[in-house]
Amino acid sequence: MIVEVLAIGTELLLGQIVNTNAATIGARLAEAGLDHYHQGVVGDNLERIAAAVRFAVSRADALIVTGGIGPTQDDLTREALCAAAGVEMAFSEEQAAALRRRWAERGRVMPESNLRQAQYPAGATLLPNARGTAPGLRMRIGDAWVFAVPGVPAEMVPMLDDGILPFLRAEAGADAVVVSRLIRTWGDSESRIAEILADLYETSLNPTVAFLASAGEIKVRLTAKAATDEEARGLIAPVEEEVRRRLGSQVFGADDDTVERVLLGELERRGWTLATAESATAGSVAARVTVVPGASRVFRGSIVAYQEDVKTGVLGVPEATIAAHGVVSEATACAMAERAAVVLEADVAVAVTGSAGPDPQERPVGTMVVAVHTPEGTRARSLHFPGDRERVRVYATTAALQLVRLAVTGAWWGSGGDTHWDRQGDEGS
Amino acid sequence: MIVEVLAIGTELLLGQIVNTNAATIGARLAEAGLDHYHQGVVGDNLERIAAAVRFAVSRADALIVTGGIGPTQDDLTREALCAAAGVEMAFSEEQAAALRRRWAERGRVMPESNLRQAQYPAGATLLPNARGTAPGLRMRIGDAWVFAVPGVPAEMVPMLDDGILPFLRAEAGADAVVVSRLIRTWGDSESRIAEILADLYETSLNPTVAFLASAGEIKVRLTAKAATDEEARGLIAPVEEEVRRRLGSQVFGADDDTVERVLLGELERRGWTLATAESATAGSVAARVTVVPGASRVFRGSIVAYQEDVKTGVLGVPEATIAAHGVVSEATACAMAERAAVVLEADVAVAVTGSAGPDPQERPVGTMVVAVHTPEGTRARSLHFPGDRERVRVYATTAALQLVRLAVTGAWWGSGGDTHWDRQGDEGS
Numbered sequence: 001m002i003v004e005v006l007a008i009g010t011e012l013l014l015g016q017i018v019n020t021n022a023a024t025i026g027a028r029l030a031e032a033g034l035d036h037y038h039q040g041v042v043g044d045n046l047e048r049i050a051a052a053v054r055f056a057v058s059r060a061d062a063l064i065v066t067g068g069i070g071p072t073q074d075d076l077t078r079e080a081l082c083a084a085a086g087v088e089m090a091f092s093e094e095q096a097a098a099l100r101r102r103w104a105e106r107g108r109v110m111p112e113s114n115l116r117q118a119q120y121p122a123g124a125t126l127l128p129n130a131r132g133t134a135p136g137l138r139m140r141i142g143d144a145w146v147f148a149v150p151g152v153p154a155e156m157v158p159m160l161d162d163g164i165l166p167f168l169r170a171e172a173g174a175d176a177v178v179v180s181r182l183i184r185t186w187g188d189s190e191s192r193i194a195e196i197l198a199d200l201y202e203t204s205l206n207p208t209v210a211f212l213a214s215a216g217e218i219k220v221r222l223t224a225k226a227a228t229d230e231e232a233r234g235l236i237a238p239v240e241e242e243v244r245r246r247l248g249s250q251v252f253g254a255d256d257d258t259v260e261r262v263l264l265g266e267l268e269r270r271g272w273t274l275a276t277a278e279s280a281t282a283g284s285v286a287a288r289v290t291v292v293p294g295a296s297r298v299f300r301g302s303i304v305a306y307q308e309d310v311k312t313g314v315l316g317v318p319e320a321t322i323a324a325h326g327v328v329s330e331a332t333a334c335a336m337a338e339r340a341a342v343v344l345e346a347d348v349a350v351a352v353t354g355s356a357g358p359d360p361q362e363r364p365v366g367t368m369v370v371a372v373h374t375p376e377g378t379r380a381r382s383l384h385f386p387g388d389r390e391r392v393r394v395y396a397t398t399a400a401l402q403l404v405r406l407a408v409t410g411a412w413w414g415s416g417g418d419t420h421w422d423r424q425g426d427e428g429s
Numbered sequence: 430m431i432v433e434v435l436a437i438g439t440e441l442l443l444g445q446i447v448n449t450n451a452a453t454i455g456a457r458l459a460e461a462g463l464d465h466y467h468q469g470v471v472g473d474n475l476e477r478i479a480a481a482v483r484f485a486v487s488r489a490d491a492l493i494v495t496g497g498i499g500p501t502q503d504d505l506t507r508e509a510l511c512a513a514a515g516v517e518m519a520f521s522e523e524q525a526a527a528l529r530r531r532w533a534e535r536g537r538v539m540p541e542s543n544l545r546q547a548q549y550p551a552g553a554t555l556l557p558n559a560r561g562t563a564p565g566l567r568m569r570i571g572d573a574w575v576f577a578v579p580g581v582p583a584e585m586v587p588m589l590d591d592g593i594l595p596f597l598r599a600e601a602g603a604d605a606v607v608v609s610r611l612i613r614t615w616g617d618s619e620s621r622i623a624e625i626l627a628d629l630y631e632t633s634l635n636p637t638v639a640f641l642a643s644a645g646e647i648k649v650r651l652t653a654k655a656a657t658d659e660e661a662r663g664l665i666a667p668v669e670e671e672v673r674r675r676l677g678s679q680v681f682g683a684d685d686d687t688v689e690r691v692l693l694g695e696l697e698r699r700g701w702t703l704a705t706a707e708s709a710t711a712g713s714v715a716a717r718v719t720v721v722p723g724a725s726r727v728f729r730g731s732i733v734a735y736q737e738d739v740k741t742g743v744l745g746v747p748e749a750t751i752a753a754h755g756v757v758s759e760a761t762a763c764a765m766a767e768r769a770a771v772v773l774e775a776d777v778a779v780a781v782t783g784s785a786g787p788d789p790q791e792r793p794v795g796t797m798v799v800a801v802h803t804p805e806g807t808r809a810r811s812l813h814f815p816g817d818r819e820r821v822r823v824y825a826t827t828a829a830l831q832l833v834r835l836a837v838t839g840a841w842w843g844s845g846g847d848t849h850w851d852r853q854g855d856e857g858s
Binding site for chain 2: 012013014015016017018019020022023024025026027028030036037038039040041042043045048052180182189190191192194195198201202210211212213214221223276278281282283284285286287289290291293295296299300301302303304305306307309310313314343344345357358359384386387388389390391393
């Protein structure tokens with residue numbers, strides 16, 4: 001069962017809203033085990049909508065059309081479905097009465113234009129919309145099922161979940177589900193990970209293996225198809241184990257895990273508190289950690305020491321250290337982390353100093369030094385990130401969180417690792 | 430000149446990421462006066478990409494393909510363009526050398542798989558990518574221009590703005606220019622601004638007036654069409670003047686101005702330095718200020734006092750103040766701002782304390798108190814933001830920056846204003 005999605009609306013083409021419906025529907029089709037190869041967007045134009053519908057039903061078994069079924073004159077989906085199917089427009093007295101009742105219940109008189117929502121292509125079935133006034137539609141065009149649903153996500157999603165997906169699964173005699181698992185990593189570049197997993201990528205067909213890159217993090221996606229959810233997970237498990245074995249400690253989580261949440265969990269388990277001392281990242285690491293609800297159980301605070309005299313004064317980094325090694329140095333970063341642990345009374349502290357650009361500060365732009373202090377010691381790492389100031393800061397923030405995680409879990413100290421920090425994140429997708 | 434957009438990526442079909450690129454490109458095509466009727470998405474499948482390209486070029490004058498040009502095996506756009514155009518794959522020694530140089534500059538060995546990014550369909554022109562390693566492509570397929578750009582927005586947008594759109598406008602022989610001017614405001618809600626400008630919205634046809642809301646900031650967009658850029662700007666000028674007159678000090682800038690850049694400019698003009706003391710926003714205000722290159726001329730640093738004893742200890746807020754008024758109070762916020770100015774030796778300091786949720790802290794979730802200290806005094810404001818933890822923190826960060834701007838320029842103290850802080854941001858978009 002191949003399903004397409006077609007979104008209607010000039011506001012989408014103009015970029016005034018983003019087509020989140022397509023992503024929502026895509027994710028649900030995948031979960032339901034339905035094949036999904038194409039998504040389209042077309043504006044509020046009768047002929048173009050009708051042509052797009054005709055084209056979609058020529059190559060798919062089902063089409064879900066979102067938007068264009070409201071009450072105004074630029075809502076043209078109903079008319080376009082009539083044109084594509086070659087049928088007349090019909091009128092539902094029952095629906096008209098329901099609309100009038102709904103308005104009357106709120107003590108208001110319904111504008112007559114709302115009666116457009118009681119029109120439907122002859123032969124179509126009206127689908128109830130529990131959260132809005134525009135009913136959905138289900139009809140046959142050519143050899144395909146065509147559904148029309150509202151563009152408002154809050155109305156669309158329940159109609160999809162409660163009506164359309166069960167219908168399509170039944171039609172498909174669907175005995176397959178698709179399950180995806182994201183393995184989240186930080187440390188190697190996308191191309192290096194692709195190399196390490198090249199044989200799996202090439203030979204593993206169920207699950208398939210894919211790579212995604214975002215903000216320096218590389219995700220490995222395993223997608224399996226099977227008769228049941230349990231069976232699909234069973235197919236994924238051994239491949240996931242192999243991927244984790246090969247990538248080692250650079251794997252920090254799966255699916256919705258974020259490094260900040262994983263890190264806070266590791267700290268809380270050990271009863272350790274966290275502080276940060278930030279120069280180039282200027283509070284970004286503290287802000288990221290506290291995105292997580294409950295961060296206050298672990299996070300003490302931060303000293304953003306943007307100026308050198310704040311580093312020596314408030315934080316108490318020895319002037320001699322800076323004089324001997326410079327601000328952007330492992331020695332200064334280590335002193336910052338150690339002093340942050342003292343001043344903010346934390347068990348663990350991370351410090352970031354660097355040259356984010358656009359003008360170099362002591363070291364070339366993109367040089368960032370991260371130091372981590374734990375009850376077991378203090379250690380620093382110099383990293384080099386490509387890109388502009390904003391990107392360098394984002395990557396350094398992620399790097400700092402990852403290095404604290406590795407320090408806390410002992411992986412940085414212990415494994416002697418082959419984790420290539422400085423290769424990380426240097427390519428597009 | 431009809432332009433289509435085709436996004437490549439199974440992750441889009443699976444709903445793992447949302448196709449924001451399509452919205453970005455759509456908005457820019459509209460501004461450039463280019464026609465845009467269709468957008469599509471297709472997965473990482475050679476035949477389907479090639480078919481989608483062939484179909485698009487059969488009905489459009491130009492096609493912009495996003496994604497699928499990275500270094501890994503599932504990046505298939507180059508191969509699909511070869512198939513659609515019926516040409517062989519070529520290899521750019523120059524590009525290969527540039528890739529090797531880029532890796533060598535960082536003291537690293539390039540994985541061979543990266544050489545895929547030196548391949549290109551024979552006859553295509555490589556487009557420079559200032560922010561990544563994958564070059565873009567421009568080629569002719571049938572009667573249409575086809576462009577391939579990376580899926581990473583930070584890489585894609587400059588290539589679009591600097592290369593593709595000027596090229597297409599020139600090809601179109603575009604004789605009308607469309608000029609947009611964004612007037613950026615903070616203080617009133619979108620519906621209140623729409624009320625204040627209702628007559629302009631209804632009667633002004635060139636420029637047109639539109640409203641955009643994002644992260645609590647409301648933008649008024651004026652769009653004019655004329656024979657020349659100068660003429661279009663001449664049409665906009667008197668309407669902009671009227672909008673600014675009506676909205677007063679809540680207008681902080683235009684077009685690409687950000688509140689942080691405007692604020693740093695105001696501080697630098699006065700020779701004043703800035704510090705922050707943050708609880709609920711946990712470094713976000715410091716991080717936002719330092720996004721601006723050259724922030725070090727003004728910004729001193731920050732104390733993120735997440736725990737109460739950091740507020741009293743490191744920052745030195747009197748315990749009696751917190752005991753009498755609570756942590757989330759105007760008195761505590763004022764003390765935090767004043768102490769930050771002392772400890773961090775700054776002329777101006779802003780403090781944020783609040784209850785970001787999900788669990789209330791002293792005051793209801795969404796309550797945020799901002800205090801600003803300047804050489805002219807200290808003053809605080811309580812604000813209430815709707816939404817979840819993340820949204821409350823983002824809104825509070827913007828509010829803090831705006832309130833410092835108003836305090837520094839004297840607008841908060843002086844005008845007695847009608848700026849409805851607490852009405853701000855209380856509606857969806």
